[in-house]
Amino acid sequence: MNALHYGLTPKMKPISPRKSALVAALDIGSSKVACLIARLRPHPPQQVLTRRSHAIEVVGFGHAAARGTKAGGVINLAQAEDAIRQAVDGAERMASVEIESVVLSVSAGRLASELFAAEINIAGAVSESDIARVLGASHRHSLRDGRAVLHSLPIGYSINGGNGIRDPRGMLGERFGVDMHVATTDVAAARNLMLAVERCHLDVEAMVAGPYVSALSVLADDEADLGAAVVDMGAGTTTLAVFLGGRFIHSDGFALGGLNVTLDIARGLNASVADAERIKTFYGSVLIGGSDERDMITVPATGEDEREQAQFVPRSALAHIVRPRVEEILEMVRDRLAASSFAAEPRGRVILTGGASQMTGLSEPAARILGRPVRFGRPLGISGLPDAAKGAAFAAATGLLVYPQAAHLEYFEARSKRYLTSGTGGGYIARVGQWLRESF
Ligand SMILES: Nc1ncnc2c1ncn2[C@@H]1O[C@H](COP(=O)(O)OP(=O)(O)OP(=O)(O)O)[C@@H](O)[C@H]1O
Ligand SMILES: [Mg+2]
Structure with a gap:
């Protein structure tokens, strides 16, 4: 069942x-x-x-x-x-x-991914019906309870144990296999x-x-072929997709994103969430030391207490709030990638996208923490x-x-x-x- x-x-x-x-x-x-x-x-x-x-x-x-x-x-x-x-x-x-x-x-x-392998015996050349049979066999695996299949993608075929075959039709062998990537949520x-x-x-x-x-x-095509991980840094989630040989081979995600940075700012500066969001997108940066101590930003009073007044804080204080959370997110991305098949592609690059990838100064900690070439992606x-x-x-x-x-x-x-x-x-x-x- x-x-x-x-x-x-x-x-x-x-x-x-x-x-x-x-x-x-x-x-x-x-x-x-x-x-x-x-x-x-x-x-x-x-x-x-x-x-x-x-x-x-x-x-x-x-x-x-x-x-x-x-x-x-x-x-x-x-x-x-x-x-x-x-x-x-x-x-x-x-x-x-x-x-x-x-x-x-x-x-x-x-989001998570599983790889399933299946192998069948064939007589002579691989036919369309052999392909249908091996794909069917790969679907007999069971999933953990409560998971829904989002993607089910054959990522490569094998003949007599030799894998990495894209189009097996007509090839000769006795044992014919497929590797299937199943992405679930x-x-x-x-x-x-x-x-x-x-x-x-x-x-x-x-x-x-x-x-x-x-x-x-x-x-870009070359990136998908040579090996790349796309990281979508959103407001409430950071999710990733790994590509190799032009195929989508792995996905993962966790519930941390730009909103957590905003909430940290709201707490750290005693600002409303709306003001913290505005301060983040205008002045937010992970660069510490780059901004002048005299470079001040205005934090409006939250309005909860009438005696409260707007405060002025140095921009560097903002970076001290932002940076640890951004580093935490990047470290989680690094650890998830290290636990995936992308670990075997040390030169594969990382493409950062999603609204939260627009944080000023992100490229330095991203390259350092992820230990890979990093670029920023747009549509x-x-x-x-x-x-x-x-x-x-x-x-x-x-x-x-x-x-x-x-x-x-x-x-x-x-x-x-x-x-x-x-x-x-x-x-x-x-x-x-x-x-x-x-x-x-
Ligand atoms: N210039 C900027 N600097 C820093 N953060 C930014 C900037 N512009 C947008 N963001 C942040 O990007 C986040 C929104 O990104 P995005 O629209 O990709 O998220 P989403 O798709 O709504 O959320 P999710 O994918 O997590 O469900 C917000 O946290 C926002 O503060
Ligand atoms: Mg999103």
Whole structure:
């Protein structure tokens, strides 16, 4: 019973390389909800971003301050629904279309990855049915209870023990194997995000790991091939996706982010959270000693006590508050990467993205703590993006627009084909109904 498709989230039908499509993306973050609507048009093979079969043109964008969410998960359905409606309405108005379904990202619920290997005996050359058989065998593994599958990606085949084979069709051997990367999150976190979206009368076409789609947005081909980790530093979460040989091979995440820095500032300077957020984005820096002791910032009174007055504190005091928390987050990223297969790629670089990666002076502690080359990533190769959505905070939202072009890489067993027939056959209710029945 507890086979791999247990807790499978909805999966979209991959976009045909020859067809245009309208795609709607919804990123429910801890600080903002963003909705993007884009037209995907097939384009001829190009020199850069060669894995993309379609040009992406944004035609609608809406966003709202997040409400009712914490660490990427829903804690108040009605409030989350309000924020989603506001973001979706904005995008629909700009695009002059009404959307029925969205591709949804997940950063909540302790993202994690497992690798499953399976091997079967074959007679002679590898056939399509051998491939189907070995993929099916890889799905017989059991998952921990309460986990929902976000991705199920074959990352390489082996013949008679020799691995790293991309396209095994027609190759000769007796033993044929596959390595499967399965990315999961907590079923409850996934289900409640879906519920919030459904309350807005929207279908969830697919549910995908936030850091994976951030990587689809910010990663260059060479980086994915040579080995890279994309770290999405959000407000309530820091999530990561590791790529090797062009494939997504690992994901992880933890519930710490830019909001924790803001709260530290609010506590340390006795400021309101709103003022602490403003002080952080204007003056926040991890550089100690760089700023002059006489360089003062104004911290407004919290307003709780009338006798209280605005205070003036040196900028360096702010850096002393910010730095330890930023270092803690980077150390956790380092430890998670060290515990993953990325440890075997000491030269693989780290690409930092997400709103909290914009902290002034981050590159020095990041390079030092992570011990790898570091660069900062923003959405690549997407036209029509409004200025407000061009930054690192929109890596996941824009990556959701790329995902339909990568959906064909996913493998789900025939039994779950109903999930793939988006809009036809079983239809949405059947697909989601099935998922919920299997999950609970
Ligand atoms: N210039 C800046 N300097 C420092 N921090 C910044 C800056 N701009 C934005 N941030 C921080 O980035 C965070 C928001 O990032 P982002 O929009 O990626 O998060 P999110 O997607 O809402 O949250 P999550 O992905 O964790 O659910 C906030 O904590 C914000 O303070
Ligand atoms: Mg985010």
